[in-house]
């Protein structure tokens with residue numbers, strides 16, 4: 037970090053001519069307007085969804101802009117106005133995904149190079165998760181427009197509907213439909229968790245966001261993308277702890293969610309010797325502890341978020357049954373599977389360990405394979421980061437969370453750019469990304485898109 041190659045961010049942003057670059061693929065020469073970016077983030081948040089104040093400054097609140105609420109619809113209409121002012125075309129698909137497009141100089145009909153994220157938030161969310169990615173994309177388009185800069189291929193912005201899955205419970209919902217992973221009827225029929233009479237489709241209709249365009253990556257019917265770049269806060273502590281400004285995202289880790297039910301027998305705790313018991317709660321506790329040891333040995337994550345015993349359990353009775361969840365994660369699917377296998381065999385041993393033993397069964401509730409992002413997109417971000425912050429200012433990183441980019445990566449070259457957020461806090465009102473980090477991420481987004489476009493023009 038204390039290397040001479042590191043360029044202080046403020047110096048960099050006030051003097052872009054100091055940026056390092058490779059001669060073959062130099063910087064764009066453009067400079068994003070960091071105060072306009074900051075204002076766009078906070079003025080829209082202040083008006084539409086600000087909640088959970090935690091400090092005296094105007095931007096010291098969290099957000100509650102749930103998808104397809106009136107606040108979300110206002111923010112969408114504002115975004116539509118802004119992209120129209122730039123001369124972009126705007127199309128809305130059947131899931132309300134918004135695709136704004138700025139024509140390139142080649143007048144090519146090829147799918148646009150997209151910069152996407154989401155404007156919706158958690159009910160106790162912050163001002164940066166998703167919002168930064170959309171506002172950064174808008175700032176890149178504004179910067180290009182005002183400086184008369186044209187990419188070769190079309191570039192644009194995507195606002196994905198219901199990424200959070202907080203109001204209509206399915207996360208990455210509309211990128212999932214676009215990618216063909218979630219049937220549209222199922223997505224349309226999602227119910228507002230507060231009011232089951234309201235469906236996602238009825239809210240799309242109410243706000244005029246039920247578009248005619250098919251929600252699909254199919255060029256014949258939908259809106260295919262040539263590439264997808266997403267700027268996002270890291271939502272973890274790694275960049276801050278390592279003193280880096282930019283995370284070059286390699287992919288998203290795979291995960292499997294398993295549910296275990298351990299069967300025993302209820303028994304009197306005073307009269308039943310330990311040797312005569314079938315105690316499922318004791319076994320479950322040992323299994324959860326073992327899963328943690330196994331995960332550590334594999335460099336993976338294993339977590340139990342739900343542990344249930346029958347509601348009529350009592351202090352002086354051994355429980356009859358225990359269920360618990362297990363969430364296993366790692367960037368390599370093979371490691372996720374190895375952790376699962378090791379857990380199953382350890383659990384088998386544990387089941388026979390105490391008293392008269394217990395039995396257990398399990399189900400696989402979710403299987404989300406690891407996503408590997410595109411080398412061409414990653415290379416464009418890496419070159420951009422190298423030019424902006426030098427070799428010690430960025431690092432390769434894997435996303436721990438799901439994002440719309442995980443779905444787009446199945447159908448177009450994709451990557452993400454991470455910027456640090458304070459203490460790694462996210463999905464919390466105090467989520468915070470410094471203005472200079474928002475700016476450097478947005479500049480990296482611009483440079484990466486310009487570089488990627490250039491490489492596509494060279495290939496065409």
Ligand SMILES: [Zn+2]
Nearest residue numbers: 165166199268
């Ligand atoms: Zn997000």
